[in-house]
Amino acid sequence: MSSEDLTISVNSLGKKYDIYGKPSDRLKQMIFPRVGRLLGRNGLAYYEEFWALRNVSFSVRRGETVGIIGRNGSGKSTLLQMICGTLHPSEGDIQTNGRIAALLELGAGFNPEFTGEENVYLSGLLYGIPEAELRKRFGSILSFADIGDFIRQPVKTYSSGMYVRLAFAIAAHVDADTLVVDEALSVGDVRFTQKCMRFMRDFQKRGTLLFVSHDTIAVTNLCDRAIWLDRGRMIVDGPTRSVVEQYLAEQHAADRSAVGESVLVRSGMSALSDIGAGGQRPAKKSSVDALVDVPIDIVDARIPILQDGGARNRVEVFEFDPETTGTEFGAGAATITDVKLLDFRGESSHMINGGEVVTLVIEATLASPLKAPIFGFYVKDRLGQRLFGDNTYLTYREHPMSANAEERLSAKFKFRMPILASGEYSIDVALATGSQEDHTHQHWIHDALTFKASDSTMRHGLVGIPMHSIEIQRAGA
Amino acid sequence: MISFYRLRDPFSPYKVLIRHFAIVLQMARRDVVGRYRGSFFGLLWSFFNPLLMLAVYTFVFGLIFKSRWNDQVSGHFEFAVVLFAGLNINSMFAECANRAPTLIVENTNFVKKVVFPLETLSWSTLGSALFHLLVSTLVLLGFSLIVHGTVPWTIVYFPIVVAVFIPFVAGLIWLLSSLGVFLRDLKQAMGIITTMMMFLAPIFYPQTLIPEQYRNLLYLNPLTAIVNASRDALVWGRAPNWTVLGLYAVAAYLFAWGSFYWFERTRKGFADVL
Numbered sequence: 001m002s003s004e005d006l007t008i009s010v011n012s013l014g015k016k017y018d019i020y021g022k023p024s025d026r027l028k029q030m031i032f033p034r035v036g037r038l039l040g041r042n043g044l045a046y047y048e049e050f051w052a053l054r055n056v057s058f059s060v061r062r063g064e065t066v067g068i069i070g071r072n073g074s075g076k077s078t079l080l081q082m083i084c085g086t087l088h089p090s091e092g093d094i095q096t097n098g099r100i101a102a103l104l105e106l107g108a109g110f111n112p113e114f115t116g117e118e119n120v121y122l123s124g125l126l127y128g129i130p131e132a133e134l135r136k137r138f139g140s141i142l143s144f145a146d147i148g149d150f151i152r153q154p155v156k157t158y159s160s161g162m163y164v165r166l167a168f169a170i171a172a173h174v175d176a177d178t179l180v181v182d183e184a185l186s187v188g189d190v191r192f193t194q195k196c197m198r199f200m201r202d203f204q205k206r207g208t209l210l211f212v213s214h215d216t217i218a219v220t221n222l223c224d225r226a227i228w229l230d231r232g233r234m235i236v237d238g239p240t241r242s243v244v245e246q247y248l249a250e251q252h253a254a255d256r257s258a259v260g261e262s263v264l265v266r267s268g269m270s271a272l273s274d275i276g277a278g279g280q281r282p283a284k285k286s287s288v289d290a291l292v293d294v295p296i297d298i299v300d301a302r303i304p305i306l307q308d309g310g311a312r313n314r315v316e317v318f319e320f321d322p323e324t325t326g327t328e329f330g331a332g333a334a335t336i337t338d339v340k341l342l343d344f345r346g347e348s349s350h351m352i353n354g355g356e357v358v359t360l361v362i363e364a365t366l367a368s369p370l371k372a373p374i375f376g377f378y379v380k381d382r383l384g385q386r387l388f389g390d391n392t393y394l395t396y397r398e399h400p401m402s403a404n405a406e407e408r409l410s411a412k413f414k415f416r417m418p419i420l421a422s423g424e425y426s427i428d429v430a431l432a433t434g435s436q437e438d439h440t441h442q443h444w445i446h447d448a449l450t451f452k453a454s455d456s457t458m459r460h461g462l463v464g465i466p467m468h469s470i471e472i473q474r475a476g477a
Numbered sequence: 478m479i480s481f482y483r484l485r486d487p488f489s490p491y492k493v494l495i496r497h498f499a500i501v502l503q504m505a506r507r508d509v510v511g512r513y514r515g516s517f518f519g520l521l522w523s524f525f526n527p528l529l530m531l532a533v534y535t536f537v538f539g540l541i542f543k544s545r546w547n548d549q550v551s552g553h554f555e556f557a558v559v560l561f562a563g564l565n566i567n568s569m570f571a572e573c574a575n576r577a578p579t580l581i582v583e584n585t586n587f588v589k590k591v592v593f594p595l596e597t598l599s600w601s602t603l604g605s606a607l608f609h610l611l612v613s614t615l616v617l618l619g620f621s622l623i624v625h626g627t628v629p630w631t632i633v634y635f636p637i638v639v640a641v642f643i644p645f646v647a648g649l650i651w652l653l654s655s656l657g658v659f660l661r662d663l664k665q666a667m668g669i670i671t672t673m674m675m676f677l678a679p680i681f682y683p684q685t686l687i688p689e690q691y692r693n694l695l696y697l698n699p700l701t702a703i704v705n706a707s708r709d710a711l712v713w714g715r716a717p718n719w720t721v722l723g724l725y726a727v728a729a730y731l732f733a734w735g736s737f738y739w740f741e742r743t744r745k746g747f748a749d750v751l
Contacts (some may be wrong), residue, residue: 023750027659030746085592088745104590111586118507125500126591 006097007178007208008083009059013092015078018047052078053232057092062177065209067223067240069216069247075232076212080104080182083210098177098208099127103167112156116147116166119155127174137173145169146192165192172199178208197222216244221385245327245446252329252441313354313419313464317341317451330443333370334431337408338363339448341427354419354453355466362411362429364443370433372400373442375411378428380447387425387462388418393436419464420453427451482596482741487730490647490737497597504597505604527565527613531620534560547683554624561617562711563680563704569610570646570700571671573602577650578657578664581747588747595744596737599650603643610639617711629714638706638717641726645699648733651740658747678704696721 020026025046033045053075060066070076081087082094084102110119120141124134142151145165150158158166171179181200200222203209213219219226219240226243228235230250236243320339342359343349352358362375376391392411403409426447432439482489494501513519538544538560539553546559580598587593614635618628657663678700684692695701702725706717 018749020750023659023661026746026750027656027743030743081589086590087748111584113511114507118503121503122500122507123591125503126593131499131503 005061006059006095007062007064008097008210009095010079010083011057011092011094013056013079013082013094014054014090015052015075015082015087016090017050017052019050020047051232053082053229055092056229056234058227058234058237060208060210062097062208063204063206064225065204065211065223067219067226067243068210068212068229069214069219069226069244070229071214071251073231074229076229077104077182078232079229080180080210080212084180096178099175100178100180101127101171101174101176102180102182103164103171104180104182110155110163110167113154115154116145116151116158119166120151120170123170124174127176129174141169141173144172144195161192168192168196168199176207178210179203180210180212182212216248217386220244242327249327249329252444313453315352315354315417315420315451315453317350317352317449319350320449325445325448328443328445330431330441332442333368333433334364334366334373334409334442336362336364336429336431336443336445336448339427339429339445341449341451352417352451354417354464356417357414358417360413360415360427362413362431364409364411364431366403366405366407366409368405369403370442371402372396372433372435373403373409374432374434374436374439375409376430376432377413380426380428381421381462382423382425385462389428390415391436416466419466421462421464422454424450424452482737484738484741487734490644490651490733493594493596493737494600497594497600500594501597501600501604504601505608508601508605509608523609523612524616526609527561527616530564531557531561531616534564547685554620558617558621558624559708559712560681561613561620562708563678565610565613565617566642566704566707567675567678567680567700568613569606570642571675572606572609573646573650574653574671575667576602577653578667580650580654581658582661582751585751588751595747596651596740598654599647599740602650603647606646607639607643614711621712629711631710631714631716634710634717635707638703638710638722641706641722641729642703643729644733645725645729648729648736651733652736655740655743655747658750659743674698674700680704699725 018026018029020029029046056075056079068076068079078087080102081104082089083096084100084104085096086104111122114122117138120138121131121134124137125131129137145151145162145168147158147162147165150162151166155163155166179200200209200211204222209222211219211222223240225238226240227237228243228247236246322337338361340348340361340363341352342361343352344357346359360377362377364373364375374391374393374396376389376393378389379387381387390413427449428444428446429448430444431442432444433442434440482492486492509523510520513522516522518525535553535557538556543553544556546556550556550559577599580602581588581595584593584595584598587595587598618632622628653663653667677695678698679687679695680700684695684701684705687695702718702721706722709715709717
């Protein structure tokens with residue numbers, strides 16, 4: 001552990017809370033057991049033990065971004081507080097190198113009676129920045145926080161959003177080597193969140209980032225490595241995607257056992273409910289009419305250039321192999337047996353092009369009769385970020401179809417594949433029953449199909465969408 | 478947790494001050510200014526407060542009670558000056574002693590949410606009390622200049638007297654703030670104890686008024702020696718009793734060390750009960 005490269009190194013760390021009935025019992029505990037030992041009486045205790053964290057070991061190299069996931073009460077905050085030094089370990093030890101700036105739970109770090117300005121100076125001093133230096137940076141902190149005259153008001157009058165703005169602004173200005181962010185971003189508005197994300201992504205290039213969140217999407221998006229904590233124990237430490245998948249599968253299983261037999265996933269927590277955000281739109285009266293209203297498929301006006309210039313967005317599709325897919329879970333009333341991506345001719349192909357109309361086919365065999373099955377999918381990028389997805393719910397909402405046991409179902413999604421940036425992609429597929437808001441996953445397969453895009457002209461954003469036309473006009477001519 | 482400070486070092490309480498001077502200063506300043514925030518007169522209140530108290534003492538003890546300190550000192554204004562000199566010391570002490578038990582409890586954030594050098598709270602509390610002592614001492618000197626037409630040159634001894642007192646008060650804050658976390662009754666008790674100490678020190682009466690055989694018992698009150706010494710320096714125009722002050726300095730210094738040691742050893746328990 002002598003390596004200079006290690007920013008944080010945690011060794012069989014544990015935190016025990018002694019639960020005391022009264023504050024005075026804590027004082028007794030400090031005195032009487034010692035006196036008792038002198039008098040030959042051992043084992044005097046005035047508390048009950050509770051281990052919030054135990055046997056956690058890992059180390060973080062300089063420049064790494066590590067996500068910490070786990071449900072409430074899993075010991076995430078305890079771990080972070082110990083890393084930041086506000087809590088002292090009961091066993092094991094922590095070694096840290098460099099200055100750590102922390103954005104812990106909301107309200108942490110500020111004295112509520114002090115004004116924002118006073119808190120800026122006080123926090124700065126605590127981070128070891130001289131007052132003169134703070135004075136220079138104050139303007140910059142103020143403009144980052146963007147809370148206006150509230151800076152002269154006591155922090156207790158702040159909204160939670162202002163609180164986190166100020167906290168983030170300070171943390172961004174203390175030249176930290178390590179930044180610890182705990183759920184803090186969830187209360188900011190979109191713009192501020194974007195500002196923070198930009199800052200964090202920029203920070204990743206020079207510093208170590210420790211990111212704690214329930215939001216597995218944010219974690220997958222930001223971190224290359226994740227640690228999953230559950231009830232104070234470390235379950236896995238590894239590449240984010242595999243950790244997040246295991247975590248989600250376990251959560252799903254836990255939810256399932258909580259409601260008995262069925263796999264019930266509430267909206268917001270669920271992945272599938274997010275599939276096809278279009279489902280939130282008020283549906284037109286008849287799905288047939290709706291189809292008629294759809295304008296003629298828009299084709300990118302540059303298709304000839306894109307296709308001819310050798311700049312075609314080649315996408316190599318890898319076959320569905322039930323043995324090599326990612327984690328899968330579900331209630332088991334149906335099994336997804338095959339997933340295919342067909343090219344514009346409707347033929348199974350190993351090579352398709354971005355910008356081309358393709359068909360995703362999901363086939364399933366039913367073990368028991370199903371009412372209103374919903375097929376869905378997600379296309380994810382290298383970091384596990386979901387690019388787009390959809391499901392069959394809305395189309396069949398008015399006239400749900402049902403199927404018998406042993407029947408085979410096949411769902412087809414025909415869509416124009418966006419132009420993809422070079423990289424590896426994967427598709428999650430799922431078969432569920434119920435409704436968009438409240439449903440049971442019968443079978444979910446992570447990364448059922450993977451494909452690889454190359455030779456992309458796509459430079460901006462995650463996916464390219466067809467540009468109907470592009471032109472420059474002379475104004476006023 | 479192992480304390481950052483080498484506790485066997487008898488100067489460790491003062492190393493806090495050196496190490497975290499900027500924080501102590503910021504907290505003390507905030508404490509002084511923050512107390513009057515939003516008020517119209519602001520910081521002037523720390524000047525009005527002693528001035529108005531002095532006026533009340535003069536009126537009540539001088540004009541109504543027609544009190545006399547002793548045979549040499551008579552007159553309404555003289556009594557008020559003598560009384561005020563003692564009360565200033567008491568106010569400084571009482572301010573610190575009454576706030577100490579809740580010092581940590583009211584700053585839970587500093588214990589649980591940030592890495593804060595809790596040991597500096599003692600110094601910053603003392604710092605703000607010293608500021609108020611300075612203001613009321615200036616009021617006292619101004620008043621005695623008006624009454625007597627002069628101030629004794631022995632006021633140069635006053636800073637020494639205060640310097641002797643400081644370790645005791647700082648130590649007391651460490652001790653009480655730590656105990657106050659675990660024994661919540663302490664807050665109530667301290668209100669009574671500080672009032673008792675005020676009356677059991679020669680503040681409202683000269684020590685000579687006490688029967689001979691009990692007179693020195695008054696020295697058990699840690700205020701007595703300091704009240705006498707500061708009155709010597711500020712009012713009577715004579716040097717304080719150096720022997721008493723010297724012994725006091727040694728005791729206060731040892732007390733501060735012991736209290737700091739206690740504070741550092743018990744602080745790991747704060748987070749458990751807050």
